[in-house]
Structures are given as C-alpha cells and as structure tokens.
Amino acid sequence: MSAGLASVTRVLGIAGWSGSGKTRLITRLIPTLIERGYSVSTIKHAHQHFEIDRPGKDSYEHRVAGANEVLVSSVKRFALIRELRGAPELGLAELLAQLAPVDLVLVEGYKHGGHAKLEVHRVANGKALLFPTDATIRALVSDLPAGTTTLPHVALEDIPAIANLVVELAVPLDQVPATH
Numbered sequence: 647m648s649a650g651l652a653s654v655t656r657v658l659g660i661a662g663w664s665g666s667g668k669t670r671l672i673t674r675l676i677p678t679l680i681e682r683g684y685s686v687s688t689i690k691h692a693h694q695h696f697e698i699d700r701p702g703k704d705s706y707e708h709r710v711a712g713a714n715e716v717l718v719s720s721v722k723r724f725a726l727i728r729e730l731r732g733a734p735e736l737g738l739a740e741l742l743a744q745l746a747p748v749d750l751v752l753v754e755g756y757k758h759g760g761h762a763k764l765e766v767h768r769v770a771n772g773k774a775l776l777f778p779t780d781a782t783i784r785a786l787v788s789d790l791p792a793g794t795t796t797l798p799h800v801a802l803e804d805i806p807a808i809a810n811l812v813v814e815l816a817v818p819l820d821q822v823p824a825t826h
Contacts, residue, residue: 656816657742659753659763661783663773666766667802668754671787675752678809685748689741691755698727739824750816760823762815768802784815 660668672688679686699706699718708716709727716727730736738759742751753761757776765776767788777783777797785798787808792799800807 655742655745655747655751655819656749657751657753657761657819657822658812658816659756659759659761659782660766661755661757661763661776661780662766662768663757663771663776665771666768666773668766671766671802671808672752672754674805675809675812678805679750679812682809682813684750684813686750686752687745687748689738689745689751689753689755691753698725737824739822742819742822750812751819752812762817762821764808764811764815766802785811787811 660672662668676686676688697706699709699716701707705716705718705725705727709729714729714731718725718727738753738756738761745751753759753763757763758780760782763780763783764785764787765780765783767773767775767786767790769789775786775795777786777795783797785800786795787800787802788794789802790799798811800811
C-alpha cells in the first residue's frame, strides 16, 4: 500500500441509477486519488452474462471446455476468470478479499448492499434519489441545488471535493457486511 490512508484497505461504494455518471466519476476520481498518494482498486458489479474474453481466444475456449478457473498472464497483466458453475454469486466482502491490499477500493454497483456509499444523482435521469430509503448512503454527488439534503452534498464536476469525501467516508474492509 502507499503512504495514503493507513495500513488497512478502506472501501466506499459509488451508487446510483444507470446513466447517473458513476463510471465517469470513478474514472475521474482515480487519477486524483493517485496524485494524492493513494493506491486504488475498483470492483464493478456487472450484469449476469458479461464476458471479458471472446470466442476464438484460448482463454474463452478453455473456460467453455469446462475449466473452473482460467488465468491469463503476460508481462503487462494477468486476469483470473473463475466460473461459478451454479454456485451462488460471491458477496462483496468475499470479492474484496480477492484483491491485493490497497488504500482505497471504489465499488461501482451493489447499490442495495449494506456497505457505506455515496450516491451519484443526475436530475436529467428522472430517477428518484436513493438516500431517503438507504441509510448506508453517506453523501450525495449531484447536480441538484445546494441544501437539497442534510447529507454532505457536492456538485458532480467538483472532483477535488468528491475525492475529499471518498477519503473521509471510506470504511475499513472489516466493516463491509458479508451479505450480497
């Protein structure tokens, strides 16, 4: 881990409806947090049938043939693909345990999970705010006018202020509930 937060990985969810700007926010936050000296990893919850390899690639063919795990490695990176083959989906805490230690893990998705989160909300989406019915949401990042909530509230484009919130609100890994 870097000279960032402490000797323990800290976690914060980035929650919101599809189209709210979660991915864009995370891709803008990561460089800011790294510039501040933090090491950062992410977990992204995906739809049921996502693919990271393609038909015709050796890793895909190994997996389709029945391998439980396929590890692809090169001089630049490695990727481990584990097929669940009917086993239940891993919970967030179980997934976090798979990561190497870092200062911060940003979790995109899992909007109904019991971990600490900040909500990303865009008025143009026309969706209801999540925080009124989710006590795990600790702050709001939105294009709503200031004073909309008693939660800490930062404008969507204020990346330095959002990075401050992430560092302040991220919780130690052992405080992430074991449930999905």
